[in-house]
Amino acid sequence: MPQKPPTPPQPALSVWSRVWRYLVAIAVGVTAWAISAAEHTNFAPEPEGVAVGLIALDLLLGVLTLGLLPLRRRYPLVVACLTTVATTVSTASIGPATIALVSMATWRRRAWVIVVGAVTLVVSVLSEVYYRTAFPGTPPDRFVMLFGILVGITYFVATMATGYYIGTRRELVASLQEQVATADRERELASERARDAERTRIAREMHDVLAHRISLVALHAGALAYRDDLTREETRETAQTIQSNAQLALSELRQVLGVLRAGTDAAGIEPPQPTLAELPALLADAEEAGSAVTLDTTDLAEDPRPQTLSRTSFRIVQEALTNARKHAPGEPVSVRLAGGPGAQLRIEVRNSLSALPDGRPGGVGLAGLAERAELAGGELGHGVGSDGSFVVEARLPWPA
Numbered sequence: 001m002p003q004k005p006p007t008p009p010q011p012a013l014s015v016w017s018r019v020w021r022y023l024v025a026i027a028v029g030v031t032a033w034a035i036s037a038a039e040h041t042n043f044a045p046e047p048e049g050v051a052v053g054l055i056a057l058d059l060l061l062g063v064l065t066l067g068l069l070p071l072r073r074r075y076p077l078v079v080a081c082l083t084t085v086a087t088t089v090s091t092a093s094i095g096p097a098t099i100a101l102v103s104m105a106t107w108r109r110r111a112w113v114i115v116v117g118a119v120t121l122v123v124s125v126l127s128e129v130y131y132r133t134a135f136p137g138t139p140p141d142r143f144v145m146l147f148g149i150l151v152g153i154t155y156f157v158a159t160m161a162t163g164y165y166i167g168t169r170r171e172l173v174a175s176l177q178e179q180v181a182t183a184d185r186e187r188e189l190a191s192e193r194a195r196d197a198e199r200t201r202i203a204r205e206m207h208d209v210l211a212h213r214i215s216l217v218a219l220h221a222g223a224l225a226y227r228d229d230l231t232r233e234e235t236r237e238t239a240q241t242i243q244s245n246a247q248l249a250l251s252e253l254r255q256v257l258g259v260l261r262a263g264t265d266a267a268g269i270e271p272p273q274p275t276l277a278e279l280p281a282l283l284a285d286a287e288e289a290g291s292a293v294t295l296d297t298t299d300l301a302e303d304p305r306p307q308t309l310s311r312t313s314f315r316i317v318q319e320a321l322t323n324a325r326k327h328a329p330g331e332p333v334s335v336r337l338a339g340g341p342g343a344q345l346r347i348e349v350r351n352s353l354s355a356l357p358d359g360r361p362g363g364v365g366l367a368g369l370a371e372r373a374e375l376a377g378g379e380l381g382h383g384v385g386s387d388g389s390f391v392v393e394a395r396l397p398w399p400a
Helices: 015-043 047-071 076-086 091-105 110-134 142-226 232-265 276-288 307-327 365-375
Strands: 293-296 333-339 344-351 379-384 390-397
Touching: 015 047, 015 091, 047 076, 047 091, 076 091, 076 110, 091 110, 091 142, 110 142, 142 232, 142 276, 142 307, 276 293, 276 307, 276 333, 307 333, 307 344, 307 365, 307 390, 365 379, 365 390
Parallel strands: 293 333
Antiparallel strands: 333 344, 344 390, 379 390
């Protein structure tokens, strides 16, 4: 079965758009009626007789066709045909018929145009016959009759061309509006995906930062709980360390949750973004927690300048130290950085294993580090080395 042609866009008209269409229909209809009335009353033998009645009927039909215009969008073909037929005996209907024909043509239905074109041709012929019959005083002139028919055909073509232009323009505007709306939706979806990705990244940051701080708190709190040989000064220093790290953890948690809660509306709030510049402070914290940490940067050409590389490197070292402190407390840890621009940044964190494993299950820290390294274009591995120590190794690309 043939598919029904799609309905063309019919934008809602404003009050002024409706008013000026009716004003045009009235102005054209009244002008045509006045010219026709003046012309035919001059040839009528008794203006107060039949001619006046026909002229009044002309005006009445014009008013009736004007009343059909509100239905032209719901029944475009029917209204166009009725108003066109009314022009057979009513010049006042030319104005409403013009609006109805243009409105029908905006649908750009070929079958409708053919039907209305045939009606217009028949109406043009019948109109000439009617006026010469109703007003016998009109001088018969075949050329005038042919000219009148030709004017009717030209009028029909002009209304169809105008309607087609308006319909095409409306479709173009609707298409552009749809493209803009689609682009806005895609932009909104892209922004939403970016926000989700950023919040996921912040969640990883929260794990890295808080795990480090809380592990320090847990370690020092455990020392206070099980060691009874500490002096008053040592106890006070340990308590201060616990307080300081707890406050830092709370501050970092509040900052991260503020970003997660505010989303894109967070102005001036940034998640923690530590880099290798904070590495000495990180190692100092680890040493305060009781881990002997050594740093080897002999083969490091320079400090990594790309922000992403430096931040990723810091997170790898931080998580490795946290795991060492969690699973092998008190064991020495060695950190080695090597490489240079245009090659790779190699990170190695090695710690001895405790004589007795603590039996605590591992978390998702190393898995998150592996994903972070992959996103940076590198790779990360971990496991027990040949010397019996636990090793975390990462290789990250270092742009020149």
